[in-house]
Amino acid sequence: MANYSLLIDYDYCTGCHSCEIACQQEHGYPVGTNGIVVKEYEYEAGGRVRIDYLPFFTPHCDLCKDRRTREPTPACVKHCQSACMEFGLTKELAARMGDRNRLVLYTHNPGR
Amino acid sequence: MDDTTVYRTTAWSAGPGCHGGCGQKLHVKNGKLVRIEGDENHPWNQGRSCPRVLAMTQYMYHPDRITRPLKRVGARGEGKFEPISWDEAYDTCEKRLNEIKRKYGAESAIFVQGTGRDIGGPITMLAYSYGSPNWVQLGLSGHSCYTPRLGAMKTVMGDFAVADCSQYLERRYEDPQWKVPEIIITWGQNSTMGCPDGFFGSWVVDCMKLGTRIIAVEPRNTWLSSRALHHLQLRPGTDGALALAMINVIIGEGLYDKEFVAKWVQGFDALRERAAQYPLDEVAKITEIPAQEIAAAARAFARAKQAAVQWGVPVDMCPDGTAVAHAITCLSVITGNIDKPGGQVIARPSHGVTSYPFSTEELVKLYGADLIARLNEKRIGADVYPMVKNFRGWAQPDMVIDQVESGVPYPVKAAWIQTANVVGGQSARAKFHLEALKKLEFIAVVDLFHNPTTMALADIILPAATFPEKDSIRSWWAPLISIKKRVQVGECKSDWEINFELAKRFNPEGMKRWKTLEDMFNERLAPSKMTVADLQQQGGFKMPEDGPFKPYFRHERGLLRPDGKPGFNTKSGKIEVYCDTFEGWGMDPLPFYTEPPQSERSTPELFKKYPLVMITGARSQLFFHAEHRQIPWLREKLPDPTVEIHPETAKKYAIYDGEWVYLENDMGRVKRKAKFSLQVKRHHVHTMHGWWMPEMEGKAPSLYGVGDFQINNIIPGPQCAKSGFGGGQYKTTLCTLAKISA
Ligand code: SF4
Ligand code: SF4
Ligand code: SF4
DSSP: OOOEEEEEEGGGOOOOOHHHHHHHHHHTOOTTOOSEEEEEEEEEETTEEEEEEEEEEOTTOOTTTTGGGTOSSOHHHHHOTTOOEEEEEHHHHHHHHTTOSSEEEEEOOTTO | OOSOEEEEEEOOSTTTOSOOOOEEEEEEETTEEEEEEEOTTOTTTTTOOOHHHHTHHHHHTOTTBOOSOEEEOSSTTSOOEEEOOHHHHHHHHHHHHHHHHHHHOGGGEEEEEOSSSTTHHHHHHHHHHHTOOOEEOTTOGGGOSSHHHHHHHHHHHSSEEEEOSSTTSTTGGGOTTOOOOSEEEEESOOGGGOOGGGOOTTHHHHHHHTTOEEEEEOSSOOHHHHTOSEEEOOOTTOHHHHHHHHHHHHHHTTOSOHHHHHHHEESHHHHHHHHHTSOHHHHHHHHTSOHHHHHHHHHHHHHSSSEEEEEOHHHHTSTTHHHHHHHHHHHHHHTTOBTSTTSEEEEOOGGGOOSSOOSHHHHHHHHOHHHHHHHHHHSTTTTTOHHHHHSSSBOOHHHHHHHHHHOOSSOOOEEEEESOOTTTTTOSSHHHHHHHHTTOSEEEEEESBOOHHHHHHOSEEEEBOOGGGOOEEEOSSSSEEEEOOOOOOTTOBOHHHHHHHHHHHHOHHHHTTOSSHHHHHHHHTGGGTOOHHHHHHTTSEEOOOSBTTBOSOTTTTTOSSTTOOSSOSSSSSSEESSOHHHHHTTSOSSOOOOOOSSSTTTOHHHHHHOOEEEEEOOOOSSOOTTOOTTOHHHHTTSOSOEEEEOHHHHHHTTOOTTOEEEEEETTEEEEEEEEEOTTSOTTEEEEOSOOOOTTSOOSTTTTTTHHHHOGGGGOOOOOBOTTSSOBOSTTTEEEEEEESOO
């Protein structure tokens, strides 16, 4: 069976929240339920304050199973304002990670 | 698969609330919007969307949305309203406003709007059909919302200009004509947080991926500043000194574009002399930025082959906003970045069509020179401030509210308030606005939800439509757009429809050439040689073709001036960095710096009492100004109004993270939840504006908690630039922190 994942270039996540609302609209999730949640991080590095954001996925994420019968990309990936998310086969995404900086790969294999 | 129809359209205002521009796909089923998605074939956003547009279904079908016209039946503030028909609503507005005109003159009614929504077109049509000169962003001290920048650019360069992120090219980043800006200065503009002034914020991020380096002029630490080549972490309000120091470095070190300056710039030597009055060491002290950082940033900007500036409203909100915008414009000019790929490109309303008048020229084109000149006679502030008189058609907001209160030189008796929550939104000294406006004899409010303004003031409330529910045209830079109505919610009507009907009643003769709103849109579209139907046929938008409305290098090709000669659209044909026109209006012809009215330097005694500089108004993608607090998916992500405090500062005040506290000064105090954050410097705090609580009691005196949470209750006023455009103390008010538990 094909394994799909989401690849996040989190250096570019700006914390815009589009992914979160896109997921809620897609699934009709009420407040309190979401497939993706974005967190803010503040720290000092290299003599500067850095502000970073990182989305993470919850068990409510179904990789947009229904949606993908109509649309090529999950709702969060499509609407991400800085286009920092990719959807694809785990193997292919993993192969593309090697020489890039600060990426996160979210695998999705419920039941494993 | 099912009976859902998908329509492509463009978002502009009601709904997301913003200045708009993105392409969206409306999924409509049985007359209802069931889903909204970004339009991947729209060059503007290429499929992307913001949270507010993605929450449109919750916004449009919110149980609290006003969907019928209402009239007030109790006393003002009692919150008692009854539904009425549109006929009765129109009749009442017509009758009451005509009575006021007969008794006091048309100038006694003011026409109030908020920020750059789809409103400048319909509200000027209504105000001028009625006969009032007093079109105003009431409450916005110094009229500091793009107008200072527009006025400076237009006067100095003869045109407006914007950062070139390829937005004029349908193929965008793929188009070989475009070049990646080597540097973008984000000047008082946290670009990742939204889409101001016809600019999709994340274009900056797109450019960063292609190699653009950022110079962030930003008092806070942000995502963008974290990644910037230079972070110029200035003291709020000192932007003018910084810009002049950068000019001084660039000229002093010979880094300016000598060829461009020789050919296209007037008054360069005078600018050199003026900038020399802003030496690095002195400006380092003023701005709190190390001198070598300022110099390094100036050099990087000047040495870039092409560089752009994406600026924001804090520029306008400097004490002399026009002068600061003038200075920053000079930076692009002396480095030869004007109308060059990846630089600062001349921006004109698409195809020469006016949808929202940005200049006097456009007002004259729509309404005739006679009328516009006549309106100047009674327009509040036109006799006092040169830019108010000579640029665009606004009344001066600080003076308007003072006149509401004083009745001098003539009484103000009525207000038409549309796209503006004056009491819960932009008004500095918000309580004073609330009290003064209560004196008016008649107030009509056009809005979508009850808010502190409708509750406290409205006699009549007219329910406005969101963008999927309206027809409109849009020419804000590019492309040219037609917006088509696809659904109806309740009895809501668009701002255009409402104003068209009332304008016809006030001025039947002048309005009779248009039977329908579409007739009028078609006439306005005439310069494009297209109609609404043509635009619809082409997918709803059209990019300008090569000519006066599309970059690049139009000054060289004789495309900017009416006489067809090469040059810029100024008297001299050059960019007038020494601006004769300003001088003729009694203003300083060169840019200069003014210290904020409250600061350690200008009010040391006050600073001892209130040692924290309060920055307000940073944007969030979740809320547009004073809107969206009732939208569940949005509010969930930011339930409480926070104040960002540096952890060490919080410790000094014995405040714990998450504690409810007061922000306090001589004007009063406002409640906030403390958020420890490294985003602010130790002696700054930041808090978001626009907070009121839709879930709280609406009736007076609560007015949805506006007294407790409206931060502008403690923003003083009036403070206005010498030109009449610029100022307001939204970024520089001094305050302290106090615990709520006594
Ligand atoms: S992939 Fe689909 S389900 Fe998963 S977080 Fe994104 S939008 Fe939600
Ligand atoms: S949509 Fe993209 S940029 Fe925005 S918060 Fe989500 S992952 Fe980050
Ligand atoms: S903020 Fe930007 S993405 Fe959101 S609706 Fe407005 S223009 Fe579109």
